[in-house]
Amino acid sequence: MPEALPARAVWFEGPRRAALREHEVLPPGPGEVRVESLYSGISSGTEMLVYRGEVSPRLDLDLPTLEGSFALPVKYGYAVVGRVLDVGEGTGGLRRDDIVFVHHPHQSVFCVPVGLPVRLPEGLDPLLGIFAANLETALNVIHDTPLLLGETAVVFGQGVVGMMIAQLLRLAGAGRVVTVEPREKRRALSLSIGADAALAPGEDILKSCGRRPDVAVEVSGVGEALQQAIDSVADEGTVVAVSWYGTKPVILQLGGRFHRGRVRIRSSQVGRIGPEASPRWDRRRRMEVVLDLLGRLHLQEFVTHRFHLEDAPAAYRLLDGGAEDVVQAVFVYEGG
Numbered sequence: 372m373p374e375a376l377p378a379r380a381v382w383f384e385g386p387r388r389a390a391l392r393e394h395e396v397l398p399p400g401p402g403e404v405r406v407e408s409l410y411s412g413i414s415s416g417t418e419m420l421v422y423r424g425e426v427s428p429r430l431d432l433d434l435p436t437l438e439g440s441f442a443l444p445v446k447y448g449y450a451v452v453g454r455v456l457d458v459g460e461g462t463g464g465l466r467r468d469d470i471v472f473v474h475h476p477h478q479s480v481f482c483v484p485v486g487l488p489v490r491l492p493e494g495l496d497p498l499l500g501i502f503a504a505n506l507e508t509a510l511n512v513i514h515d516t517p518l519l520l521g522e523t524a525v526v527f528g529q530g531v532v533g534m535m536i537a538q539l540l541r542l543a544g545a546g547r548v549v550t551v552e553p554r555e556k557r558r559a560l561s562l563s564i565g566a567d568a569a570l571a572p573g574e575d576i577l578k579s580c581g582r583r584p585d586v587a588v589e590v591s592g593v594g595e596a597l598q599q600a601i602d603s604v605a606d607e608g609t610v611v612a613v614s615w616y617g618t619k620p621v622i623l624q625l626g627g628r629f630h631r632g633r634v635r636i637r638s639s640q641v642g643r644i645g646p647e648a649s650p651r652w653d654r655r656r657r658m659e660v661v662l663d664l665l666g667r668l669h670l671q672e673f674v675t676h677r678f679h680l681e682d683a684p685a686a687y688r689l690l691d692g693g694a695e696d697v698v699q700a701v702f703v704y705e706g707g
Contacts, residue, residue, distance in 0.1 A: 388684075407706055519585070533590045
């Protein structure tokens with residue numbers, strides 16, 4: 372007879388204060404599965420905004436597995452890979468020992484409805500499963516980017532999502548992909564996975580592209596980069612704004628290139644599929660493509676730091692300090 376199991380989870384108790392809380396996880400009920408975590412990925416974008424308290428406290432939580440509120444405290448995280456421990460009655464599709472990805476906070480054991488976990492492909496390194504959430508975002512960005520075969524694209528920001536976007540733009544038909552990133556090590560990594568050029572902010576984009584880029588994707592989280600994207604694209608070009616700034620204000624100068632060049636700015640957010648694609652695409656189809664891409668893209672190279680869950684406070688302090696060599700930080704659980 373399955374028993375309740377102890378679990379530990381990361382909570383943001385206040386701005387820049389991460390702590391572990393104890394939980395008791397009951398056996399799965401009908402239509403539920405219980406999962407033991409192997410790995411979970413820390414987002415250096417959205418998650419760090421939440422950690423710093425830079426999200427409006429009035430904003431609703433956007434995942435059913437989150438607890439608390441953005442007013443803090445909140446149990447947060449959204450990229451867990453785990454092993455199914457047991458399944459409840461009437462649960463079809465998943466079996467004990469299946470390796471699954473779940474949009475769930477950082478927690479050692481948890482129970483969720485059977486519709487939330489996604490079984491990972493056989494033979495895939497389970498660690499790569501932590502990238503499923505960010506890859507959903509990156510794929511959504513590509514669908515929101517009006518790129519024609521052979522056109523030139525520039526990507527501002529080479530964190531995990533930015534480097535995914537750069538690779539997917541190539542798969543989508545970009546003739547030239549240029550990236551812009553302030554950190555030297557990330558520029559080197561960007562080049563190693565296929566960018567044609569990797570520039571520091573302020574370097575001549577037009578010279579590297581050979582012409583004004585047709586599209587620009589801003590995923591750096593820096594307002595100045597959004598302005599540079601607007602100023603760099605061709606007439607009638609499109610800037611896709613991916614970064615979530617939370618409560619941080621962004622000031623733009625729209626009286627020059629934006630106006631005369633008829634530049635379009637488009638928001639891309641993973642919670643909604645764009646209207647052009649929505650008649651044919653839904654979340655299930657998008658995830659099917661993501662699962663295929665997990666084994667095709669350069670992703671393993673992104674994992675630079677691994678932490679045990681009890682080291683969570685130190686992990687967040689390191690990320691908050693902007694350590695030069697961090698790309699993807701991962702919590703490794705007992706079975707990982």
